Amino acid sequence: MSADSAYRLALQQRLATGGLPHPAVARGDNCLQWQQLLIHCGPLPLTATPAANLALELNSPWLPPQASSGFALLVAGQRQALQQAQPLLDALAPQAGGWLYCGPLGAASFCRRVFDALFYLSGPLLLQAAASGQQTxxxxxxxxxxxxxxxxxxxxxxxxxxxxxxxxxxxxxxxxxxxxxxxxxxxxxxxxxxxxxxxxxxxxxxxxxxxxxxxxxxxxxxxxxxxxxxxxxx
Known part of the structure; x- marks a missing residue:
């Protein structure tokens, strides 16, 4: 299973806990169809031009989205699609409105890569300090x-x-x-x-x-x- 398909599956599981119906899977395993909106799940390739009918992209840095725990939700794409997709985004975010609009398509993927890189450097130190409970x-x-x-x-x-x-x-x-x-x-x-x-x-x-x-x-x-x-x- 690709990273994007695993991410898409995790999003579907989270929606199930919120009582929303599962969106349809579209364009392979990396996109969902929500009320005629095509939504990409996971980072977009840096060099590829997004599909013309792609409305939004969703990303969450650092940790995979779990069915019950919260996570940071990054959103990018067409602004006119945000209002239509708000029930979906509110269900996926830690709480209603707890998601960040990053800009046009590709913006959420850029922010995801930046935050992942920052956590890659500081994360192990933070986790080590939290596990030991003492200064090292x-x-x-x-x-x-x-x-x-x-x-x-x-x-x-x-x-x-x-x-x-x-x-x-x-x-x-x-x-x-x-x-x-x-x-x-x-x-x-x-x-x-x-x-x-x-x-x-x-x-x-x-x-x-x-x-x-x-x-x-x-x-x-x-x-x-x-x-x-x-x-x-x-």
Whole structure:
């Protein structure tokens, strides 16, 4: 069973617990038909153009959607389809209205990939701390290096998304506007994914000085843990 088909099946199981009828399966295993709306379940391919009759896409980051437990629901696609699909989205979300509209088709997939990447880095540390119930020493230089590498990967993903949407990264004069746009409550943002992508690119552009300081700190740490005397004994 593919990841998309497993995701679609989990959504159907969750709908059953909410008393809604199962949507029809359409276009293989990765789409559902809900009141004449074609809905893609799971990430859309980055390089593929979505089908013309595709109305919405659904994604949930970090954890698979369970029948009884809540999860983050990301929604993207045609705005006019949101009102028609609201009973479906409310039933799938942790509570009515507890879903985030990310923008046009592809926006939810972009946000899903960003959030999954962030959890991939910080998740194991959080789970380890929760399981042990006590503080454990953290290798801060290694963690910071991972964060810098992750930011570069997210910046590349953001550039690809903006290019796909026909959007541009913010100019130097628009930096404060990027912060103002992202500071708005997510439910009030017209294109949350675009604002997130522009914010990640801004963070990457501002991080060059931080990367230089980090490299100097790592070199210093490596020197301090190396041999105390590199010379041969007399």
């Amino acid at each position: 020493p953290i290798d801060w230089p290694a963690l910071l290096l991972q964060q810098q590498e992750l930011l570069q990967q997210l910046a590349a993903l953001s550039r690809d998304y903006l290019q796909q949407q026909g959007e541009d990264a913010a100019t130097a004069d628009e930096q404060w506007q990027v912060l103002d746009d992202f500071r708005q409550p997510p439910l009030q943002q017209q294109h949350f994914a675009r604002n997130l992508a522009r914010l990640l690119l801004l963070a990457d552009s501002l991080g060059e000085n931080a990367r230089q300081l980090l490299e100097a700190a790592l070199d210093l740490a490596a020197a301090s843990t190396g041999p105390q005397n590199a010379k041969s004994p007399p």
